[in-house]
Amino acid sequence: MLADVVLEPEITYTRPAALADTYTHYCPGCTHGVAHKLVAEVIDELGLRERTIGVAPVGCAVFAYNYFNVDFAEAAHGRAPAMATGIKRVLPDQMVFTYQGDGDLASIGLGEITHVAARGENLTVIFVNNAIYGMTGGQMAPTTLPGQKTASSPCGRDVEATGLPLRMAELLAGLPGTAYAVRRSLHNVKEINRAKKAIRTAFQVQQAGLGFALVELLSSCPTNWGLPPLDALKWIEDQMLPYYPLGDYKVADGVEQL
Amino acid sequence: MLADVVLEPEITYTRPAALADTYTHYCPGCTHGVAHKLVAEVIDELGLRERTIGVAPVGCAVFAYNYFNVDFAEAAHGRAPAMATGIKRVLPDQMVFTYQGDGDLASIGLGEITHVAARGENLTVIFVNNAIYGMTGGQMAPTTLPGQKTASSPCGRDVEATGLPLRMAELLAGLPGTAYAVRRSLHNVKEINRAKKAIRTAFQVQQAGLGFALVELLSSCPTNWGLPPLDALKWIEDQMLPYYPLGDYKVADGVEQL
Amino acid sequence: MAKQLLKGNEAIAEAAIRAGVQAYFGYPITPQTELLEYMARRMPELGRVFLQAESELAAINMVYGAACTGRRVMTSSSSPGVSLMQEGLSYIAASEVPCVIVDVMRGGPGLGNIAPAQGDYTQIVKGGGHGDYRMIVLAPATVQEAVDLTRLAFDLADKYRMIAVVLLDGSLGQMMEPAELPPFADGAALGTPPAWALTGAQGRPKNVVTSIHLVPEDEEQFNQQLQARYAEIARTEVRCHEYATADADLIVVGFGTAGRVAQTAVKQARAQGLKAGLLRPITLFPFPEQRLAELARQARGFLVVEMNAGQMVDDVRLAVSGQGRGGLTPAVRFYGRMGGIVPLPDEVLGALKALAETAGHTPQPSPVSCLPLDGGPVAR
Amino acid sequence: MAKQLLKGNEAIAEAAIRAGVQAYFGYPITPQTELLEYMARRMPELGRVFLQAESELAAINMVYGAACTGRRVMTSSSSPGVSLMQEGLSYIAASEVPCVIVDVMRGGPGLGNIAPAQGDYTQIVKGGGHGDYRMIVLAPATVQEAVDLTRLAFDLADKYRMIAVVLLDGSLGQMMEPAELPPFADGAALGTPPAWALTGAQGRPKNVVTSIHLVPEDEEQFNQQLQARYAEIARTEVRCHEYATADADLIVVGFGTAGRVAQTAVKQARAQGLKAGLLRPITLFPFPEQRLAELARQARGFLVVEMNAGQMVDDVRLAVSGQGRGGLTPAVRFYGRMGGIVPLPDEVLGALKALAETAGHTPQPSPVSCLPLDGGPVAR
Amino acid sequence: MSKGHIVVDEARCKGCALCTSACQQRLISLAPDQLNARGYHPAQYVDPHGRCTGCTLCAVICPDSCITVYRAQRVVSRRPLAA
Amino acid sequence: MSKGHIVVDEARCKGCALCTSACQQRLISLAPDQLNARGYHPAQYVDPHGRCTGCTLCAVICPDSCITVYRAQRVVSRRPLAA
Amino acid sequence: MQTDLIISGFGGQGALFAGQILAYAAMDEGLHVTWIPSYGPEMRGGTAHCTVVISDDEIGSPLVRNPAAAIVLNQPSLDKYEPLMAAGGVLVVNSSLIPRRPQRTDLRVVEVPANALAEELGNVRLANVVAVGALVAAAGVLSVEAVERALAAHLPERHKHLLPANSQALRRGAALAAAALA
């Protein structure tokens, strides 16, 4: 008679292989780390580790090249889309993605990202929107919320003087070369899982040669928001979501079928 | 008994005072000249000659400063919006406008114009879209039509490689700081008159402090299109209008009442 | 006024405000960011213009525009950001509108690091943009000097209708040191906008600010005017700090922090019996070449200390070339640290001792010839 | 192959294609535009990459990216456009990825004009961006040389993992002249992508291209490596063209078109009995300083001819400083035209004659001292 | 009697012919045998029958603002018939 | 018997506490008295009653990928009862 | 021997192409040659001109201040270059468009009604070639045959059918110059 079914533990979740096995410089609770993990998981799952080239921004993710086990280039501030264009045009069969912050993509690099979308470059862009300049110590970004206090808007962002925040997913969705432009958030597990799906789609869009794909990720900066990490996630939910609604802003023909 | 009513001729139309009394370097039939005239007429009619500062682009209109009787600055290629921002912020009571071509505004200067619109800078922008780089001899612009042959797209613009043309009025209309964004054309007298009305509104928007105002003008480049001037006007009508529909893309609250 | 403990970056900001700066446009970059942040707080309080630009490229062109109005305007940045301004700087210089730029230098090239360095000497002093233009370059070594030179920068910029640059390394930008702030410049000193300014052509013919001279002859004549102005400045506006040069036969030359460190080394050298002296250029353009030429007549050797691979050293070489006794050229040695390392007095002292042992001869060229195009032997 | 009548800009484009350039990114600007237009026609025909970038800023960063793949890539522009590339150039130099840049210079500063000039010497040769970096700079004087140096530029760029610049003025870019094109480089010569290239990390550990060295010690060490490479190049890669220098006691120095014009002047001078010779640097970095030093031992005077306000002249001064007989410094005079004016042989001849009459003495400094910070007398 | 007339600044005219097609009355054409100092055939206004309406269409479209339009409309004086 | 368990890489943990709130079972807390080499109080997993479901929520949210989740689910062997 | 030439006219009159024909001919004859379009403030619609230097030795300056020979296709060009010509130089004047005569007496002037002749040949666009013929005959720097061979060799394929007309134009110009200077 047989009995006592022995269950041996199996790893069901661990760091993805495309994520380098190393300590990161990110602040405690910063969801840049989550974004990295998701991208690495997607690279693993799609089997792209040996044919992906990443482009890191200038911003807190400047060292992204240390954290992924794929070929990587480190761009000048805001120019990752141009750099990625150069790579992709020469190596159209490789998967090329940029990973950019909101200062990098929406402020200094607005011209480059918009042209990349306009041309329909076959690139995947992971856009980490934390409504602030993290790396330089918390200055206002084009994505900073109205009234949000930052080191360079000490009395809160004054929309009279600086306008309303840029909604990049919506803006880039409006360009004909954009095949996929969505906004997701990293503030809880459910949204993280949805974000991962979007990242996967954004890579598949590139694989299928459908054009420009952007995933905007609402992300926390506990350090420069001056909030404990958990409160920072709450802040995303309470403050950012109303201004930055999650959703699919462009899903071109052919993307659904992927 | 009185008879023979004598009619003495009266000038009903002549060059506006804000337009300098000088020969221009524009090619025969180039509608840059028409655009200049309209802006000058509006300046005259609104009585703004002594409190307007213009910013000239790099492009065929680089010498615009010679052709207007108002204070003028000549910007670096694409940077007129930034330069105008600098002027307007310091002198908020003066009327500041830029005059830009499509290479200047939509290619190299896309970042600056978009940020100006995003911030809602109180500026008026006259955007002359001739679907080509005039000054440098007819290369492709971001506004060049699909299939259009230019010096840098000798087999016609290939949308696979370079994307579809940018529709700037629509794009900038999408930004919250934009109060007024319209497209007009200079290909016949009726449209010229409509263009003038729009230019007038765009200046009035600035006077009223409502925010960013843009008038996109479809304009001819007979020289680089390789067409006689009259055919060039026809080309605007036949080729450009379908891709660049005339219309009002943003008329913010308060503009109608002006 | 009493001294306050001030951070270099903030001291410059406050000094600019007291000099009457009406508009600041800038973009965050370490190690300059506190300057921008200070402006973000203070300028709106005073009803003046603060605007965070979308980039350094936009910032310099906003400065360009604002400067066209004849008001005092400025921006600040650090090395990579300044590289992005090169086109704008060339335009502004060619348009003869005054403005002030602050460059708080960091390690390079490329993204490099955020440690203090002096690798922008060439791009700032020689002009990293296209064409022949110069900017007045002031290099403070203490927070007090940063304050004083900021005021001077505005005055000289206005006087010569030129760009004036305050050039410092990140350590001075980040450093706190006691310094005294000057009073606010009075409105009268700031005056009404100059006649060339764009203010709306009320009651006068239009003004134009442009950098174009399409006819080569006109462009040449314009360039000659610029060069004449630069020559005038070279005659009248040179400033430097000297220490113990009266009888020195070994001269250390360094600007900013390197010069400051070198002064300690010179003191130590004196204590050890070396006849050392220091010349610390305060103006990098105009460069104290005449003074160096004078010193070349008494000194047997020069030691140039920089936080780069050797940039200013060439200007020292040019200044002393053939100026030694009998028309000879004194030895010029270089001691540099790179990558964000600030040399310590001991190191400079070591280099000075090495110089003391060998100086006095004109260096001989090493025996290398040049290849013709095809790589074969040189055709003479 | 037979000679063809080729326009400088187009000849460079075709030479680059034959050198195996795989991708071209550029933005139109006079007087370089024909190069871009040629590429627009030819590259797609050959199944290679042509992309008109939205700006020079984007173009240089596309080049940066494409160069990371180890393929031969290039861009071309003219002065203001090159100013916009300064940040990118500093990054590329700091990342050690090879690429080729063509700068067809025009009149400046600012928007200036579109006439031929040489005002970018400093920004190209000394590095107009931040930090200590160098680019290999090749200066053709004829269309044939433009062809040959374009090929060489790619070879040297790859060899040293550096940026190589072909630097010419607008007149050479616009000029047609007979020239012979080289055959296509064979695939083997181009080789497989180098080990450092980003190609997707198939079967190997990942590669990274970056310009960051956050730890100052690392950054310093990296900079030392760069400097060592530059020093090696200075030893091994100098190229220049000489004419009648064997017995010359007056040496004219000029690069590109100015050097070419000067050669005619030297011929005329010889005809008039002057012992004149020409040194035309072909590599501007590395600069033929050793050869100039050698010539300084025989020559009593140097005349530097440039189409700018005097930029390379300082490098000549540095090279000959103290190198004359008895350790003296021979006279170095400058003759320059600006604003897009190309000097004519007659003018150069005139300057040469003036030099002949006065050369032989070390110039004396003019009596100017420097002000201390407060403008009072100099503290010594 | 004509309701209007125009004057073309021939020295500035670039002979682009835009005015010629704008005029509904077809009163303007390019002078075939005349070249101005810049080498253009200038527009010439020929209106023997006084058909010009003073509508300004030609002037509005002229990129070089070469055309001044006069309209005869203001009553200046009334004088007695035949003294 | 527990359906799963987790292992926290304490050296890499930054004590951000995101995992603590993600775990519905409340099995994770920051070690109040422990500091790792980088000065953080690392997350500690305490599950005496075997409540861990192996749901991976904690691991998914961990920005530093410090958490490995094991689930006991594969049958490895069957052996006779009490021999 | 080095000869400096300038050819100048309104944009569209073919001055640049005329210079290129000469440059090709010189190259094919094994001579050194440079052709350079002149930069000036004019944009389109203004004046276009080019400089050609032909020499049996290396060419120093491709730019020219005092040309030894010139073709002026319109009045502004005559006004500009007449004073700059080297003494004894050959000046070909397109008398179809230029009413005035050159005033200098130290030049060898050839007046050619280039437009009229070209129209006679059925194509006014050949005016530049007529003038080239006159220049070559008058200045003697290249033979008419050499230029004719160059046209044959370098006329773009799509214009090859125009070759006979071009040759005729060239010879008409040459004949006229020969007669004028005889």
Next chain:
Amino acid sequence: MQTDLIISGFGGQGALFAGQILAYAAMDEGLHVTWIPSYGPEMRGGTAHCTVVISDDEIGSPLVRNPAAAIVLNQPSLDKYEPLMAAGGVLVVNSSLIPRRPQRTDLRVVEVPANALAEELGNVRLANVVAVGALVAAAGVLSVEAVERALAAHLPERHKHLLPANSQALRRGAALAAAALA
């Protein structure tokens, strides 16, 4: 006389502020002083440290390789600075967080349980001030009173209510050092 000081700890331990207190005190005493935060590869969460140079003469280098006195608030700081200390220097060690003793025998080591003492005073954030008290007492570069006056004069307005606690912390540290070195 010139004294070079370094204060180092985890970000958040108040190393930079501790240095500023010393700088203010030195300035108020009429001395020359520089304070400079050290650049390092660490970003937030890493180590923060600052250098203070106090002198009665002009200060050359504001940077220091071999400090004469240092406060190390955590283990990595001890590891980093112990070997760099000038011989005979004063090393204040926060023994609350640092288990190991310094190994060099040529230093004057003061071990202060700064965190523990601060907690005793009711605010763990005062650990840095405790350490400053110890440093001042041990190194003798400034008087405890001078530092106390500086705190009073320069504590930001919104922290003024913490002044008594700060003074106490300072004195506790000083007393401990005095006892340790006695």
